[in-house]
Amino acid sequence: MGFFEKLLNIDRRIIFLFIGVVVIASYFIRITLPIKYTAPVKDIYDFIEDQEEGACIMVAFDYSPDSMPELNPMSLSFLRHCFKKKLKVIAMTLWAPGAGLAEEALATTAEEFGAKPEIDYVNLGYKFGTVAVMLGLGSSIVDTFPLDYNKKSTKDMPIFKKIKNYKDVTLLMDFAAGATPEEWVVYAYTKYDQRLAAGVTAVMAADYYPYLDTGQLVGLINGLKGAAEYENLMGKPGEATRGMTPQSAVHLVIIFFIVIGNIGYFMVLRKKGAK
Amino acid sequence: MKRTLPLVIVFVLGIIMIFQAYIPHPVSESLMQKANIWFIAMMGFALILAVGSFINLHITKIKRNTSDWPYSLVALSSMLVMASIGIFGGIGTGSLFMHLFFNVQVPMAATMFSLLAFFMASAAYRAFRARTFEATLLLVAAIIVMLGRVPIGDFLTAGYASEIVEFLFTGPNMAAKRAILLGVSLGAIAMSLKIIFGIERAWLGGGE
Numbered sequence: 426m427g428f429f430e431k432l433l434n435i436d437r438r439i440i441f442l443f444i445g446v447v448v449i450a451s452y453f454i455r456i457t458l459p460i461k462y463t464a465p466v467k468d469i470y471d472f473i474e475d476q477e478e479g480a481c482i483m484v485a486f487d488y489s490p491d492s493m494p495e496l497n498p499m500s501l502s503f504l505r506h507c508f509k510k511k512l513k514v515i516a517m518t519l520w521a522p523g524a525g526l527a528e529e530a531l532a533t534t535a536e537e538f539g540a541k542p543e544i545d546y547v548n549l550g551y552k553f554g555t556v557a558v559m560l561g562l563g564s565s566i567v568d569t570f571p572l573d574y575n576k577k578s579t580k581d582m583p584i585f586k587k588i589k590n591y592k593d594v595t596l597l598m599d600f601a602a603g604a605t606p607e608e609w610v611v612y613a614y615t616k617y618d619q620r621l622a623a624g625v626t627a628v629m630a631a632d633y634y635p636y637l638d639t640g641q642l643v644g645l646i647n648g649l650k651g652a653a654e655y656e657n658l659m660g661k662p663g664e665a666t667r668g669m670t671p672q673s674a675v676h677l678v679i680i681f682f683i684v685i686g687n688i689g690y691f692m693v694l695r696k697k698g699a700k
Numbered sequence: 701m702k703r704t705l706p707l708v709i710v711f712v713l714g715i716i717m718i719f720q721a722y723i724p725h726p727v728s729e730s731l732m733q734k735a736n737i738w739f740i741a742m743m744g745f746a747l748i749l750a751v752g753s754f755i756n757l758h759i760t761k762i763k764r765n766t767s768d769w770p771y772s773l774v775a776l777s778s779m780l781v782m783a784s785i786g787i788f789g790g791i792g793t794g795s796l797f798m799h800l801f802f803n804v805q806v807p808m809a810a811t812m813f814s815l816l817a818f819f820m821a822s823a824a825y826r827a828f829r830a831r832t833f834e835a836t837l838l839l840v841a842a843i844i845v846m847l848g849r850v851p852i853g854d855f856l857t858a859g860y861a862s863e864i865v866e867f868l869f870t871g872p873n874m875a876a877k878r879a880i881l882l883g884v885s886l887g888a889i890a891m892s893l894k895i896i897f898g899i900e901r902a903w904l905g906g907g908e
Binding site: 435437440441443444445448456458459460461463464489490491492493494522524525528529532552553554556557558560561564569574575576616627630631632634635637638647648650653669672673674675676677678679680682683686687690691 | 721729732733736737739740743744747790791792793798801802805806808809810812813814817818820821822824825826828829830831839842843846847849850851852853854855859862866869870873874877878881
């Protein structure tokens with residue numbers, strides 16, 4: 426087998442080895458590159474920035490641990506922004522594993538800003554029945570979630586004295602690893618005019634651009650890069666910003682392999698043509 | 701009767717709920733609230749059905765001694781252990797359930813997902829070959845998107861990569877996505893009407 430045939434058929438284990446070495450090495454060799462923010466991320470940041478103290482933000486943690494590395498940094502950054510602006514946060518999820526992730530994210534960020542549970546924020550936890558829950562929140566949040574994540578009655582919580590349903594919620598932010606943003610658009614935006622925004626994994630982001638264009642989504646945080654953009658807009662680089670170095674390195678490695686694969690392909694083709 | 705009654709229920713409720721969506725009257729809104737409560741209650745039964753189906757599937761695999769029966773045993777015992785701990789010990793912050801969730805499920809799920817990076821790299825190397833004009837377009841778009849979604853891409857292209865990516869997302873991608881969305885939505889409306897009017901009856905299941 427000639428050199429170019431070899432380029433065309435590189436053993437997948439060699440590619441795996443390259444990826445592994447590059448990811449590990451890039452954690453030790455830190456290169457800080459400027460992160461350019463995109464308009465959909467800036468739109469969410471500006472929206473929160475324009476809110477007055479006490480405005481209510483509902484946050485849906487519709488993801489599970491497998492997409493946590495990508496979505497958790499953006500949810501933490503977003504929650505920090507909300508608590509910094511002294512906004513009320515109501516967290517909930519339509520994905521069962523999201524309830525624990527929401528609890529952890531709220532506990533971490535609320536403590537940093539002195540936000541108090543049941544007064545400044547609440548975790549309503551998980552409720553089965555996606556569409557019914559979305560519609561139910563438009564009628565009454567307390568009736569849809571009579572108990573919070575820690576099994577406390579929501580009826581008497583101070584946070585719900587003024588917040589009854591979507592009418593009192595300024596923005597619903599959905600951190601999603603699935604198709605829930607589309608469902609929120611159909612059932613919360615269309616029926617109740619609820620303003621929405623979403624934070625999604627990079628592979629899903631392309632699906633949500635039509636909703637940005639129509640204004641059905643205020644903004645969109647797109648994958649780990651979007652999370653890094655939000656962190657930098659907040660002036661507090663964190664996990665997502667740190668993740669940009671390995672992600673940059675891996676993307677370059679993949680491009681490198683695609684390029685040499687194509688060089689091999691064309692050279693082999695040329696050889697065959699010459700024969 | 702076994703088939704007629706469900707068809708009548710679906711027709712009557714389907715028609716009522718279609719009209720309800722266009723009538724902004726308190727009676728109509730109240731009807732929807734009640735329908736929601738019913739819906740949530742019915743979903744609870746669906747959950748029982750799902751758990752039953754999960755248990756049944758894995759018990760059958762163990763009984764039949766299929767080649768991967770030990771995985772079924774792990775799946776069943778994991779479900780029983782986590783459910784018991786959650787039901788009897790609670791799921792609040794600091795509970796055993798949460799310790800297991802963060803120290804077992806989270807790392808395992810993250811590991812599974814991170815393996816994708818390796819397989820995607822290998823698949824990209826094999827799939828992105830400029831064999832035809834369409835394949836070349838896909839290949840070029842993929843490289844631009846990969847560059848535009850990391851800071852080093854902007855560094856290498858003086859900021860053009862992310863701008864081209866935004867154009868690809870807001871231009872060609874959005875046009876194609878809208879066309880798909882419209883097609884899917886029209887299909888969903890047509891299918892819903894067929895179910896409401898009893899033309900599509902596959903949901904009734906087989907037999908008389």
